[in-house]
Amino acid sequence: MSSTFLGMPAAPPRAPYGEGNLRGDKKFPEAAHTDLQNAQLRGNLHKATHTIRAKRLAVTGELPDWEELRAAGSAIKTDTMNRLPELLEQLEEKVTAAGGTVHWARDAVEANAIVTRLVEATGSREVIKVKSMATQEIGLNEHLEERGIKAHETDLAELIVQLAHDKPSHILVPAIHRNRDEIRQIFLKGIPGVDPGLDSVPAHLAAAARAYLREKFMTTKVAVSGANFGIAETGTLSVVESEGNGRMCLTLPDTLITVMGIEKVLPRYSDLEVFFQLLPRSSTGERMNPYTSLWTGVTPGDGPQDFHLVLLDNGRTAALADSVGREALNCIRCSACLNVCPVYERAGGHAYGSTYPGPIGAVLTPQLAGMHEAKDDPNSSLPYASSLCGACFDACPVKIDIPSLLVELRHQHTEESGRSAEKLAMKAAGAVMSRPKLYTSAQRTAALGRVVAGRDRKISHLPPPFSGWSGSRDTPAPPKQTFRSWLASAEGAAELRRAAEEGVPDGGPGTSRESADHGPGTHSADSGTDADSGPGSRPDSGSGSDSEEEQR
Amino acid sequence: MTVTPGSAREAVLGRIRDALTLAPKPDTTVDRSYRTSRTLPDKQRLELLTDRLVDYKAQVHPCTADTTAETIAGVLAERRVRTVGVPAGLDRSWLAAFDGGTVQVDSADVPAPRLDALDGVVTASAVACAETGTIFLDGSPDQGRRALSLVPDLHVCVVDLSSVEVGVPEALARLVPERPTTLISGPSATSDIELERVEGVHGPRTLDVVIRTDA
Numbered sequence: 001m002s003s004t005f006l007g008m009p010a011a012p013p014r015a016p017y018g019e020g021n022l023r024g025d026k027k028f029p030e031a032a033h034t035d036l037q038n039a040q041l042r043g044n045l046h047k048a049t050h051t052i053r054a055k056r057l058a059v060t061g062e063l064p065d066w067e068e069l070r071a072a073g074s075a076i077k078t079d080t081m082n083r084l085p086e087l088l089e090q091l092e093e094k095v096t097a098a099g100g101t102v103h104w105a106r107d108a109v110e111a112n113a114i115v116t117r118l119v120e121a122t123g124s125r126e127v128i129k130v131k132s133m134a135t136q137e138i139g140l141n142e143h144l145e146e147r148g149i150k151a152h153e154t155d156l157a158e159l160i161v162q163l164a165h166d167k168p169s170h171i172l173v174p175a176i177h178r179n180r181d182e183i184r185q186i187f188l189k190g191i192p193g194v195d196p197g198l199d200s201v202p203a204h205l206a207a208a209a210r211a212y213l214r215e216k217f218m219t220t221k222v223a224v225s226g227a228n229f230g231i232a233e234t235g236t237l238s239v240v241e242s243e244g245n246g247r248m249c250l251t252l253p254d255t256l257i258t259v260m261g262i263e264k265v266l267p268r269y270s271d272l273e274v275f276f277q278l279l280p281r282s283s284t285g286e287r288m289n290p291y292t293s294l295w296t297g298v299t300p301g302d303g304p305q306d307f308h309l310v311l312l313d314n315g316r317t318a319a320l321a322d323s324v325g326r327e328a329l330n331c332i333r334c335s336a337c338l339n340v341c342p343v344y345e346r347a348g349g350h351a352y353g354s355t356y357p358g359p360i361g362a363v364l365t366p367q368l369a370g371m372h373e374a375k376d377d378p379n380s381s382l383p384y385a386s387s388l389c390g391a392c393f394d395a396c397p398v399k400i401d402i403p404s405l406l407v408e409l410r411h412q413h414t415e416e417s418g419r420s421a422e423k424l425a426m427k428a429a430g431a432v433m434s435r436p437k438l439y440t441s442a443q444r445t446a447a448l449g450r451v452v453a454g455r456d457r458k459i460s461h462l463p464p465p466f467s468g469w470s471g472s473r474d475t476p477a478p479p480k481q482t483f484r485s486w487l488a489s490a491e492g493a494a495e496l497r498r499a500a501e502e503g504v505p506d507g508g509p510g511t512s513r514e515s516a517d518h519g520p521g522t523h524s525a526d527s528g529t530d531a532d533s534g535p536g537s538r539p540d541s542g543s544g545s546d547s548e549e550e551q552r
Numbered sequence: 553m554t555v556t557p558g559s560a561r562e563a564v565l566g567r568i569r570d571a572l573t574l575a576p577k578p579d580t581t582v583d584r585s586y587r588t589s590r591t592l593p594d595k596q597r598l599e600l601l602t603d604r605l606v607d608y609k610a611q612v613h614p615c616t617a618d619t620t621a622e623t624i625a626g627v628l629a630e631r632r633v634r635t636v637g638v639p640a641g642l643d644r645s646w647l648a649a650f651d652g653g654t655v656q657v658d659s660a661d662v663p664a665p666r667l668d669a670l671d672g673v674v675t676a677s678a679v680a681c682a683e684t685g686t687i688f689l690d691g692s693p694d695q696g697r698r699a700l701s702l703v704p705d706l707h708v709c710v711v712d713l714s715s716v717e718v719g720v721p722e723a724l725a726r727l728v729p730e731r732p733t734t735l736i737s738g739p740s741a742t743s744d745i746e747l748e749r750v751e752g753v754h755g756p757r758t759l760d761v762v763i764r765t766d767a
Contacts, residue, residue: 009570048747068586075582082577084568098730104560156753157744173744180745202745206753213754218665234729244702244740244755251698252664262564269729273721274586276735280684284743287604288684288720291755292735293698299732301660302697313564321571 013107014370015315020108020139021167022315022369024353027381032351041177041348048176049339055285056336056395062287063277072274074399077330080267081320087232087265088311094235098297100307107314108138114310115140115224115257116147122255122306124149124222128213130239130246131155132226133171133333134259134312137355137368140224151224152216154245156209163190169349169357171335172283177348180205213245223249223304227260228332229275230309233268236296237309240279242289250293256304261312263320263329275332278397282334315368324408328364330398337392337402343385352385353378359392363405371409372416380417383409444485446478590718597682597716598765604685608738609751610759617767620710624674625649627708627760633671637700641693642676646710658700667699672706673756678733680716681723685738687711687761688723690731698732707756709736712767 015022024031035041060066080087092102105111115135119127127144129135129151141151141162153162157175161168164186168174175183180200187194187205191212198208225246229238237258239246250256266272280289298307320326338344338358349357354365362382371379383406392402432438458474486492592600602612615623628636628650635654638647647655656670667673676694680687687709689695701707717723727733740755751757 009573011574012567012571044746051747065586068583072582072584072586075580078578078580079582082572082580084572085565088565088568104564106560106563110560154754155744156742160744173747175744176747183745202748203750205745206742206750210753214668217754218668231729236729242740243742243753245753247698247702247734248754251702262568270721270724273588273724276720276724277586286737287607288681288686288735288737290608290737290739290741294729294733294735296730296732299691302691302732303699311564313567317564317567317571320568321574323575326571326575 012313012317012321013315014318014373015137015368016107016109017369017373020137020314021355022137022365022379024351024378026353027376027378028347028351028353028385029381031353031378032347032385035348035351036346038177038348040179042346044176044179045345045348048170048173049341049345052172052285052339056282056339057285059281059285059287063281069274069277070397070399073278073332073397074330076266076271076274077332077398080265081263081326081329083267084262084265084320087267088262090232091230091235091265092311094232095237095297095307095309096235098235100235100297100309103308103310105310105312105314108312111138111259111310111312111314112140112143115259116144116149118255118257118308119144119149119222119224120147122222124220124255126150126152126216126220127222127224127257128152128154128216128220128249128253129158130223130225130241130249131158131174132224132259133355134226134261135224136168138259138312138314140259152213152220154213154216154249155241156206156243156245159209159213160186163187167350168355170338171333171349171357172338177350213248217245217248217252221253222255222257223253224257224259225249227258227264227309228279229272230260230265231267231269231272232265234296236269236294238272238292238294240289240292242284242291244291247291247293250295251303253304255306255308257308257310259310259312261314261316263316279332279334282332282336282395282397315370318370319364319367322367325363325367325405327400328360328367328405330400331360331364332398334397336395336397340391340395342387342389342391347385352382354382359386359402359406360396360400362386363400363402363409366409371413380413383407383413440482440484443482586721587719588721590722592682592718594713594765597718598713598763600682600718601680601685601711601716601763604682605738605761608685608759610685610738610761613760613762614765615762617764620646620762620764620767621649623762624708624710625651627762628653628672628674631672631706631758631760633706635669635671637667637670637673637704639675639694639696639700641696642674643694646674658696660697664699664703667703670704672708672758673700673704674708674710675701676710677712677715679723679726680711681718681720682716683719686720686723687736688727689734689736690727691733692731698734701734701736702755705752705756706758706760707736708760708762710762710764713763713765714767716763 095102103114105114144151153159157173160175160183169177183205184200187208194208225239227237228240280286298305319329337360341359344358352361354361356364362385366379366382371377386406388403390403432442457477459477460474605612613623624646637656637658639658675696678688678690739751739757739759740753741749741751742753743749
């Protein structure tokens with residue numbers, strides 16, 4: 001029974017645990033560890049992200065109304081989410097009127113079952129596929145495989161990933177972690193009847209894929225696609241692509257099955273005028289992508305005569321129920337945020353463990369699949385896979401405030417994790433700091449920390465529960481003597497007397513602010529860096545200047 | 553649509569309504585202050601479209617209505633086309649100067665592998681967008697079904713300058729949404745291998761655009 005009748009709204013469920021590809025088996029830092037050592041991967045990622053970034057800036061800079069387009073895109077998406085039930089009903093009505101069939105899927109399990117049933121009904125044992133995030137999210141290929149149906153990925157990069165039994169690492173260029181020699185090897189092994197003399201020139205590799213896939217396009221009776229946009233007003237669906245494999249899949253087979261997340265609906269056909277400008281320029285840095293297809297139900301004599309649209313929830317309604325997190329649903333999957341992210345650029349896409357990597361993945365994945373669904377849920381690490389630098393927010397064509405969403409998720413994680421080590425540590429620190437005597441003795445004890453520091457006076461490894469902190473940053477060794485004990489010593493007393501006799505120079509650097517930061521008079525070797533920052537600028541936290549102690 | 557209690561449809565719609573109750577809807581108005589209804593003189597639209605098409609590695613052949621046939625024949629000869637496909641509604645006078653080859657008129661029952669045997673295809677177009685170098689095909693009789701302009705390796709597309717709009721909003725406004733529509737911006741391309749651009753993967757590897765400047 002629908003809860004509407006009860007008048008008591010229930011929190012919608014997340015995507016089911018263990019289904020599809022919305023959760024890795026390791027937390028982000030652990031998963032990133034291996035790929036961080038991979039020089040090839042880091043080189044490829046650097047080249048890819050920087051190249052696309054430069055192209056994007058060039059073509060977005062061409063449009064004097066880019067900011068107006070972003071604002072309109074953001075508002076259209078927000079308006080869409082506000083009116084989601086009526087828009088989906090309208091879309092269903094229009095698609096049905098145009099000869100298509102609409103199916104609804106609560107989650108990955110249901111969507112996979114619907115697609116499998118539809119494929120089986122055609123009698124075909126294979127399908128051709130257009131690159132689609134939604135079908136990857138639900139693990140459709142794996143599910144079809146179990147049922148004895150072979151899914152052929154037709155996007156070049158997806159084909160590389162599929163033939164190598166690999167996982168995509170980027171939304172737009174999923175095989176960016178492979179170089180041309182690896183791809184040559186993958187093709188030699190994976191493509192039946194390929195020319196054994198195939199070299200590693202990208203044009204030749206693309207030609208080998210063309211020849212292999214052309215036969216599939218000509219003979220396969222069923223295609224599965226995703227959708228970039230679905231227009232409620234007209235029932236029109238759209239796929240945006242480059243290679244022409246999308247056009248092949250959407251045009252040549254008898255049956256087309258499109259799996260679309262419910263958030264992909266747009267109210268009006270004219271809304272496309274905004275998104276057809278925002279998406280290609282943000283995504284590949286082109287003024288327009290080579291091919292975009294638009295179709296409405298079934299057209300006699302042109303294209304598939306049997307069309308099915310599967311509308312997928314799989315945690316989207318759970319995201320919608322979060323007043324902050326729902327903004328992640330506005331994403332149009334352009335991948336601009338990946339290309340500007342310093343964390344993504346170094347860690348790569350696999351570390352996120354989800355179909356959706358990068359900054360948007362770090363907010364969307366926990367929204368869809370949750371992050372406290374099991375003990376030590378790997379997704380709980382995703383909101384921390386960011387330096388909160390804000391580059392993603394600036395790049396997003398629909399202005400999703402990803403940094404704020406990450407902070408909100410961190411807050412939710414802290415609230416949820418209750419008696420975490422961090423919480424206990426904060427509690428203990430609070431207790432110590434409120435008792436002066438205890439604090440003084442704690443400071444003395446801290447000096448013992450010098451024992452574990454290396455020669456560079458940095459502590460690189462702390463025991464649990466602090467290992468999480470030291471795993472990704474060095475901690476400066478505590479000084480031998482605290483400021484307070486120095487002040488109480490004979491040396492301190494003498495220094496203080498001398499300072500009182502000399503007086504404070506007019507307008508000199510010995511202002512009260514500096515004194516508070518660095519202690520009176522004495523300067524260690526380290527403080528040279530602090531002096532550079534000058535009065536009024538932010539102290540460099542790396543050299544311990546924000547602590548009370550003077551380094552001696 | 554019949555409504556079955558307990559169906560996935562009712563469940564998903566119910567969840568959405570619950571979600572919108574739990575998290576209040578933010579106020580929003582869509583401000584469409586981006587550029588629309590732009591116009592440019594013929595010469596500038598032609599220059600802009602040509603610049604964009606050349607940037608995509610498409611070949612551009614300006615001509616007039618009078619010289620359409622010889623321009624198309626020239627392109628087909630240059631590409632060594634022996635068998636050319638055309639949609640049923642194409643102005644046949646456009647192929648009057650094409651000799652020494654076969655013209656195959658398409659119909660819905662021609663199987664895709666036979667389209668694969670064509671050396672090229674000639675179609676008209678519905679609309680074009682100068683700023684992005686995009687040609688819109690809408691399945692009208694002079695453009696044919698989508699497979700026809702997709703499977704052959706060469707697409708010769710005729711664009712009338714009067715159908716060239718400045719920007720995306722202006723071009724989209726001229727379309728009939730319900731028609732199967734394809735936006736083409738240059739030949740197919742991929743950058744999937746080390747981000748190196750390769751022109752021509754599955755769609756036509758060569759795109760020749762014949763722009764009729766007085767039509």
